[in-house]
Amino acid sequence: MRVALIGNFEPEFSTENDLKDAMERLGWNVRAIQSGDLGTLEDLLYDLRYLHDVPDFIVWVRTASLWDKWGTEPQWRLLAEARHRDVPVVGYHLDRWWGLQRQHEVWHEPFFHCDLLITADGGHDDQWREAGINHVWFPPAVSERWCQPGRFQPELETDIVFCGSWQGGYHREWGHRAELVAWLQKNYGDRVAFYPKQGQHAVRGLALNDVYWSAKVVVGDSCLVPKVNGSPMTHYCSDRVPETLGRGGILLHPDVDGISDIFPYETWKLWDWEDLREWIDEAIDQNPWVNRQALIDHTREHHTYTVRMRQLRELLAERMML
Numbered sequence: 267m268r269v270a271l272i273g274n275f276e277p278e279f280s281t282e283n284d285l286k287d288a289m290e291r292l293g294w295n296v297r298a299i300q301s302g303d304l305g306t307l308e309d310l311l312y313d314l315r316y317l318h319d320v321p322d323f324i325v326w327v328r329t330a331s332l333w334d335k336w337g338t339e340p341q342w343r344l345l346a347e348a349r350h351r352d353v354p355v356v357g358y359h360l361d362r363w364w365g366l367q368r369q370h371e372v373w374h375e376p377f378f379h380c381d382l383l384i385t386a387d388g389g390h391d392d393q394w395r396e397a398g399i400n401h402v403w404f405p406p407a408v409s410e411r412w413c414q415p416g417r418f419q420p421e422l423e424t425d426i427v428f429c430g431s432w433q434g435g436y437h438r439e440w441g442h443r444a445e446l447v448a449w450l451q452k453n454y455g456d457r458v459a460f461y462p463k464q465g466q467h468a469v470r471g472l473a474l475n476d477v478y479w480s481a482k483v484v485v486g487d488s489c490l491v492p493k494v495n496g497s498p499m500t501h502y503c504s505d506r507v508p509e510t511l512g513r514g515g516i517l518l519h520p521d522v523d524g525i526s527d528i529f530p531y532e533t534w535k536l537w538d539w540e541d542l543r544e545w546i547d548e549a550i551d552q553n554p555w556v557n558r559q560a561l562i563d564h565t566r567e568h569h570t571y572t573v574r575m576r577q578l579r580e581l582l583a584e585r586m587m588l
Contacts, residue, residue: 267289267292267293267294267295267322267579268294268295268297268319268320268321268322269289269294269295269296269297269321269322269323269324269325270297270299270310270321270323270324270325271285271286271289271296271297271298271299271324271325271327272299272301272307272324272325272326272327273285273298273299273300273301273325273326273327273328273329274300274301274302274327274329274332275298275300276300278470278471279468279470279471281327281358281359281360282298282327284407284408284409284571285325285327285358285571285575286298287409287410287411287571288409288410288570288571288572288574288575289575291410291572292572292575292576292579294575297310297319297321301327301328301329301332301333302329302332302333302335302336304335304336304340307336307340307344308340310324310344311340311343311344311347314347314348314350314351314353315347317351320351320353321353322353322588323353323354323355323356323582323587323588324344324348324353324354324355324356325356325358325578326344326355326356326357326358326377326380327357327358327359328357328359328375328377333377338375338376341376341377342376344376345376345379345380348381349381354381354382354582354587354588355380355381355382356380356381356382356383356384356578356582357377357378357380357382357383357384357385358384358385358404359377359383359384359385359386360385360386360406360504360505361385361386361387362385362386362387362390362489362491362502363385363387364387364389364390364393364493364494365390365439365491365492365493365494365499366437366439366489366491367438367439369494372393372397372399373397378397378399379399380400381400381587382400382402382581382582382585382587383399383400383401383402384401384402384403384404384578385401385403385404386403386404386405386406386502386503386505387403387501387502388403388405388500388501388502388524389493389499389500389501389502389524390493390494391403393494402581403501404574404577404578405503405508405525405528405529405569406503406504406505406507406508406569407505407508407569407570407571407573407574408505408508408509408511408512408513408565408569408570408571409570409571410566410570410571410572412471412472412474412475412509412512412513413512413513413562413565413566413570414472414475414513414562415475415479415513415514415558415559415562416472416474416475416476416477416478416479416480416513416514417475417476417479418476418479418480419476419479419480420480422459422476422477422480422481423480423481424457424458424459424480424481424482425454425457425458425481425482425483425550426450426454426457426458426459426481426482426483426484426485426546426550427458427459427460427461427477427478427481427483427484427485427515428446428447428450428458428459428460428461428484428485428486428487429460429461429462429469429474429477429484429506429510430443430461430486430487430504430506431443432447432460433460433464436489437489437491439489439491440489440490440491442487442490442536442537443487443489445537446485446487447460449539449542450485453539453543454546458485459477459481461477474509474513475513475514478510478513478514478515478516479513479514479515479558481515481516482516482549482550482553483516483517483518483546483549483550483553484510484515484516484517484518485518485542485546486504486506486507486510486517486518486519486520486531487504487519487520488502488503488504488506488507488519488520488522489502489504490502490520490522490536498523499522500522500523500524500525501522501523501524501525502522502524502525503519503522503525503529507519507525507529507531508529508565508569508570510531511529511530511531511561511562511564511565511569512561512562512565512566512569512570513562514558514559514561514562515558515561516549516553516556516558516561517529517531517532518531518532518533518534518542518545518546518549519531519532519533519534520533520534520535520536521533521534521535521536528568528569529569530560530561530564532545532549
């Protein structure tokens, strides 16, 4: 299987690098195309045009700031050249657009008009269909290389951990995040540790495994802005869910229809702070008896990028796109 993977490979930890690792684990021949590097894209366009080293399909992970350097013209050319050679282009992204200020991008950005668009937003099927977009929901995943136990570190020991945006700047449409952070700070004080720390970019890789193994419980949150019709968001969560569980973190996360039944975490009711308090206190008490390895094993079996790429290959074959 020959795949051209377009994305940002410069950061050590990125969705693109996770996908590349997964594809290579499956034995695929991966050609990495760096977003923002017009030369590598032109090389791919040349090969498509003149049938040199043509991939079986293309996976495109969008990094808006890098693609903006190129403008939309080469992006539309990519879609046109690939379609001329019957090479399917698959867009892949973990974020959501519907219900957020940026949803207008769906209508005019080339990325959303790939032959197949895969996102972690499975709650807006009608909107995707109305926009004429061939969308498929894939729940978020974690790289297989992080699905292993961490090491307990005394200097990291804490009752509660929250990992994610907590210092402001999160989606303004989701006020729950700021309220959650403030509530944790007020009620648990120095018993809760927030990551990343002030001035720290992020905690990734095996260092994050150690953070979770040094905490008794992880409190999670996702951008659960209601659907565009005002009903509760369903079939969406942040990749923090598999990223936590795959490392053996004991996770409490808001109850989400279509998500809570496929990931092994305990749920609490959105905005119900007393319900969250009860779950936190119980999780801390029960911590010594939780089988963390079972969380890792479940995630490795069902929710790694290796699994998702295998599912993608099967989906493309099923739809006669390979």
